[in-house]
Amino acid sequence: MEERKKKFRESYNEKLEAQEQPSYIDNRIGDKKGQLTVIEYVGTGILNTSEIYHLWRVQCECGNKVILNPQLIQTMVDCGCGSYE
Ligand SMILES: [Zn+2]
Numbered sequence: 001m002e003e004r005k006k007k008f009r010e011s012y013n014e015k016l017e018a019q020e021q022p023s024y025i026d027n028r029i030g031d032k033k034g035q036l037t038v039i040e041y042v043g044t045g046i047l048n049t050s051e052i053y054h055l056w057r058v059q060c061e062c063g064n065k066v067i068l069n070p071q072l073i074q075t076m077v078d079c080g081c082g083s084y085e
Helices: 002-010 070-075
Strands: 036-046 052-060 065-068
Touching (some): 036 065, 065 070
Antiparallel strands (some): 036 052, 052 065
8 A cells, every 4th residue: 555655656746737627627626535635736647548537736734745636535545644543
């Protein structure tokens, strides 16, 4: 689990610029889960299966910002810092 999270974080450039959110996707800004709050839309990513997914910048209570896809937003409760109990 921890290894998976680490790999995920390394796979994204956290300096990605925010992009305008397409109107056809749900607005997740302000969504909260555990220590995480969605703060902005970042853009799309493409999986190996050429499936497109959307990325969101998420702020953890510890101050860290991470970029997550909706699937990870649903499963993660902190940025990986372990501050959520
Ligand atoms: Zn954190």
